Amino acid sequence: MTTSSSIPTPLLAAPEPGAAAPPRRRRIAAARRSEGRSGLAMVAPALLLLVLFLVIPVLLAFGLSFTNARLISPNPPRFVGLDNFVRAFTADPAFLRSAINTFVFAVVIVPVQAGLGLLLAVLVNQKLRGVTMFRVIFFVPVVTSIVVVSILWKFMYQKDGLVNSFIDTITFGAWQGTAWLNNPSTALGAIIVLSIWQAVGFHMLIWLSGLQTIPEELYEAARMDGATPWQQFTNVTWPGLRSTMVFVLVTITIAALGLFVQVDVMTQGGPVNSTTTLVYHAVRKGYREMETGYGATISLIFFVLVLIVALVQRFLTREKD
Template sequence: MTTLTAARERPRPVRRTRKTHARRREGLTALGMAAPAVVLLIVFVVVPLALTFALAFTDARLISPTPARFVGLDNFTRLFQDPVFFKSLRNTAYFAAVVVPLQGGLALVLALLVNAKVRGVNFFRTVYFLPVVTSMVVVSLLWTFLYRQDGLVNHVLSALTLGHVEGRDWLGDPATAMPAIILMSVWQGVGFHMIIWLAGLQTIPAELYEAADLDGATRWHRFRHVTWPGLRATRTFVLITITIQALGLFTQINVMTEGGPLDSTTTVVYQAMRTGYEQQQTAYAASISLVFFVLVLAVSLVQRFLTREKD
């Protein structure tokens, strides 16, 4: 009996060994597939963040024969006494405060329109999404020509007002430069978030709308009690992504105004780039970037807290 029992149990360690080898192979395969993403994350996120943190406490310059020295909090003391930094911070906050609700709301309206089952709706979806696939540099150059004093915008305004409104240099006036960039940015980015809203709308069960129709609900009540609650996760994603994109405003400023006129369009990201590369003050630019990173993180956490699902 003992011999028979031992003979039956002999293959079990072999099966366990095979299972162990299979699990190891699966683990190595998963590690190999994740390795490229992990390496890119380390190289382009972790390492730059660590270097930024280290350089912010030194006097390092982009090109300098002398080695960097530790200066403590000198860069941050200078930063919080810099009027250009506070002006760029106000410009960034102003841009985000206008773009986030305007672009998000307009994208939702467009999504509701193209969600209707009518002929030709795919054409309008393509037209609204077309600016998104166009390079921001190309769009910025195009709108720069439109905003010129002899550009199309002024010609249209003159034609509509029968010559009573004179043309102006929209990007050369501190009062109109940032609103002009806001208009262009909303036009370029609204199509992307329209698609996100549209995806959220199509996840709402049709039975809820049928029940609302049976109850005699108006369009406003259908939107308020069915559509809007069904877009809870979607609006959180849209809110956070638009805010992060707005706070990272750079390309439009770099191409269209270069921070002018009179720093009226200078943003925090553009100031950090100009300080680090044009003025070659790498350490000071690192301190700007580090403070901005903390501010964006705080804003994102507050938004996530306010839009969380409540029991």
């Protein structure tokens, strides 16, 4: 009697290592690679511009800040270490004054411009006849060139300008008048007033867009509960504007810290450096006085300052659960 041992054969044999993937998987992988190449081709122009006009200048500024490079000089740049930073904080009174002016400008501009923009947004959000006209009026300064606005206000701030004439009229001749931009105690304040007037319409529009995203049903429920207009604002409007508030504060702060055009057109940093700012001082040193290395140092300090302020703002406006 002969017995034969049978070896069981698996129904589905496992594919050998290195075997070709099924055709469907190959097609999916090829499609994904094609999509990746297409996406990279679409992003390439913007990426190239960012590298050319953002990444490379930042790296160059970082490198130049440690040298004594000049814009026009027969001598090659020489590495000086931290000498430029020491000079900024110890031997350059204009830098310290520009930092103080920038800080004062931002401290005043941010709350006043944000608050006034919110007030205007609440007013023009009412369902009244002619409210669209007021929206346009408040927004017109935003679309007007800041250079043109600065030139016009420069004439208005003169001793015989419109501002002094208006004050003289409402005070019945008691006002003697002053040259606002030539007085160290009033020049920065005059620029602050101009900046608020010119940009408040933009932030009014941002606040208005945030107001129009709040459902009307919430206000109806609040009115049914007997809430006063102030209670409706504090319990319905303000909580609904949280994300808008963060955006407005960040944009106003960045614009305030980067103040340059108004100073360059109206006062050139004077009188007695009472209106110079960090950005204006960096441009003046780097291009007009041709101290490229020192100008790059001021720019680097300004970048660190903006980064710190942005991080602090982000921390203070974070979601608190």
